[in-house]
Amino acid sequence: MRIYNTMTGTKEEFVPLKKNSVGMYVCGPTVYNYIHIGNARSFVVFDMVRRYFEYTGYFVKYVQNFTDVDDKIIKKANEEGRSVSKVSERFIGEYFKDTDALGIQRATIYPRATQVMDDIISFISVLVRKGYAYETQDGVYFSVEKFKDYGKLSKKNIDDLISGARVEVNDTKRNPLDFALWKLAKPGEPYWDSPWGKGRPGWHIECSVMSSKYLGDTFDIHCGGPDLVFPHHENEIAQSEAKSGVKFVNYWMHAGYLNINNQKMSKSLGNFFTVREILEKYDPMVVRFFMLSSHYRNPINFSFDLLDQAKVGFERIKNSVLKLGDLKGQAESSSGDNEIIQDITKEKQGFISAMDDDFNSAAAISHVFNIAGIANTRINVQSGRATINCAADTITELMDVLGISLNIKKEMLDEEIEKQIEERQQAREYKDYAAADKIREELKKQGIILEDTPQGVRWKRI
Ligand SMILES: [Zn+2]
Known part of the structure; x- marks a missing residue:
């Protein structure tokens, strides 16, 4: 390092x-x-x-x-x-x-x-x-x-x-x-x-x-x-x-310094912002993402336009993980695509090399974008769950290293699942099959598969 x-x-x-x-x-x-x-x-x-x-x-x-x-x-x-x-x-x-x-x-x-x-x-x-x-x-x-x-x-x-x-x-x-x-x-x-x-x-x-x-x-x-x-x-x-x-x-x-609209931040110029003021308008994780998108020693220019651009970038990464979550529920095979997994691994190594070189978080983030790009263009239902998990887990892990949480809901708790199953049973009793199917689909998106057996409903995580 x-x-x-x-x-x-x-x-x-x-x-x-x-x-x-x-x-x-x-x-x-x-x-x-x-x-x-x-x-x-x-x-x-x-x-x-x-x-x-x-x-x-x-x-x-x-x-x-x-x-x-x-x-x-x-x-x-x-x-x-x-x-x-x-x-x-x-x-x-x-x-x-x-x-x-x-x-x-x-x-x-x-x-x-x-x-x-x-x-x-x-x-x-x-x-x-x-x-x-x-x-x-x-x-x-x-x-x-x-x-x-x-x-x-x-x-x-x-x-x-x-x-x-x-x-x-x-x-x-x-x-x-x-x-x-x-x-x-x-x-x-x-x-x-x-x-x-x-x-x-x-x-x-x-x-x-x-x-x-x-x-x-x-x-x-x-x-x-x-x-x-x-x-x-x-x-x-x-x-x-x-x-x-x-x-x-x-x-x-x-x-490095943080300038506002290319000027030094100063109260007399009226371009002085507290963190509190910015967090009223922006997700703190977007602010953090914005700050780490530049090399830490370089001056960064702060403007609301640039913060909006950072928000778009942050959401692109977040959406790729959400998409992977959806695919996970639909994937039929648990296998993986070795070529894609290797490419993701290479990007992760690129992230680590960038960080080892004087904490270059800007270059490191570009590798996260590359994985998001792979997720958006090369990963689909046929890629297999191992590929989908590899991409989602790697993006989340690397963003975590930078302290940036994607704020994606974690795995459902067992009791939440049981509650959903109970609601589905009630819907079926009332012959509201559309509502029952909707619950089954929603659970599938979260990676929960239901099986109707003579002994009742069983569920498993995939
Ligand atoms: Zn001191």
Whole structure:
């Protein structure tokens, strides 16, 4: 399996630290509002990565944080006259509503900044002791100049950054690039006690602390949205490697941007969409299908036209499986057509090769379309049940790997079948043979065959 590593700018063979196991850290949301569809793209993409690892037999430890204390949350809490924890609790709940709908599996652990405050304080203490951090009148800062590799992820030159940096009035920092590890509380702000006074952590330190706490000083994969490379991830590397003295992360993965009608999504341009707004109009599985129809690193353009096109594609795949379900009830032989089965197997191998090559879900989906094409043009009643099952099961399995459910009704339960048979018996008693036959046909479509015997009706699945 090969992964594009932002750090090296190349695709590399994936070698896990521990055999058959992957540690993944994904930067989670700051919970002060509903997530927008750009956020959702990243979460869908890394859920797809996780699912594929699991499909190929890896155990995945998936850690995603919630930033539950932050300037934006404090601002929102003050505006609404609520506490910071009320606001963050609420939007953690809303986050799960959206991501559950989009088929995003729950993380192994969801650490929250406010729950790891002791770890944050001891992490910063080490940085201060080692001379990487210093105290000022408003908090504790990381000294970027002390970390010689600063800029290695984003490929930025530290001198260029300094000359381009905005120097703020009354700034107490030694260098404009230095960033806050601990912010002393202003009146009315939430705070925690620390050796440097009452305050709260900076945003970057939270992720360094939470990732190493649950995954170790060095772990396999760190993921995030495209806007996090600089400064967030660059700062995480600086803090973590300064503290531990070892490599922080082996593979850095970043999702591409999501643009709206070829423009950057922004509230001021009026082209800003929350997931909630989109899910009022579209099936979440269509939204997920749309997002995974592009390579995860490419920018994607979002528009309602493109979403409608994705819906057509999604339905083409779904309809092919529905058609196969109908054929299954009509097929007279249980045998299979080897040539067709081989072609389906080849498409499945194509899907796997595409996914092995840096999770190319766009190419992988094209193989699912090919199987749907085979189902629509080459499979009929004469193809045999083995062929029909192979096509239907393969499409469903591969869509499942991508976390896309086709929402097709699962097999009927025994009691539902018994109920239908009873209704058919009643129809026969009333000599309504048309209704009785209709029930028999409907059951046949679901793969249930009825046999009238002197002892009564028997049924079997085919
Ligand atoms: Zn982060």
